[in-house]
Amino acid sequence: MLSAGLAACLGFAALAGHGGGSSAASAVERTQASGTQIALAAETEHGRAESDKIVTRSLQAREAIEAESKPKQETPAAPAAPKQVAPVAGLDQTQMNNAKKIVDTAKKMGLGKDAQTIAVATALQESQLYNLASTYYPESYEYTNEGEGSDHDSVGLFQQRPQSGWGTVKNLLKPEYAAEQFLSALIQVPGWQNMALTYAAQAVQVSAFPEAYAKHEGRATEIVNALN
Numbered sequence: 001m002l003s004a005g006l007a008a009c010l011g012f013a014a015l016a017g018h019g020g021g022s023s024a025a026s027a028v029e030r031t032q033a034s035g036t037q038i039a040l041a042a043e044t045e046h047g048r049a050e051s052d053k054i055v056t057r058s059l060q061a062r063e064a065i066e067a068e069s070k071p072k073q074e075t076p077a078a079p080a081a082p083k084q085v086a087p088v089a090g091l092d093q094t095q096m097n098n099a100k101k102i103v104d105t106a107k108k109m110g111l112g113k114d115a116q117t118i119a120v121a122t123a124l125q126e127s128q129l130y131n132l133a134s135t136y137y138p139e140s141y142e143y144t145n146e147g148e149g150s151d152h153d154s155v156g157l158f159q160q161r162p163q164s165g166w167g168t169v170k171n172l173l174k175p176e177y178a179a180e181q182f183l184s185a186l187i188q189v190p191g192w193q194n195m196a197l198t199y200a201a202q203a204v205q206v207s208a209f210p211e212a213y214a215k216h217e218g219r220a221t222e223i224v225n226a227l228n
Helices: 002-069 093-108 113-127 138-142 175-186 197-205 214-226
Strands: none
Touching: 093 113, 093 175, 093 214, 113 175, 113 197, 113 214, 175 197, 197 214
């Protein structure tokens, strides 16, 4: 009886010892497996980070190449200021600039020095080659001007009258427009090319002083020669 009990106890002890060993081994294996998974996860995250860096660098390089390959848009240069001609015949620069606008307008209309000289002489008499507003028209001061006149409703370089059909106040204060209006009327005068300058001018202007333009012929000729 005693030997049988002892044998049974030894059997249980052996069984218990065998079971405990398996549990310890399993715990170690699980720990090793868990460590491996953590290491793999960390390695994967590192790989992703490196991959993202490579993609970012690739995109940046592509953008740089595309930027260099695009044609560069140059800033448009500011328009050049109109070339000024030095004043002659006792004019100041403002007067000379206005004379140039008259001459340039005549050239665009295909008209030569004769018409240019008549127009410049007329403007010398009417406004001294200044673009004048009018005390008659308060609105005339809203536009570019170089002084004022008070001869009825006359405005501009040629002292043309809006009420006589020459144009609006705004337009007549544009030297090129005023010159074109004068020259268009001049070339409608029969035989204007063969008239004395003062009578050709008078045929357009219908001034109370028909001989007044004659005294400007010499200066007008000098001015026109300087502008051609």
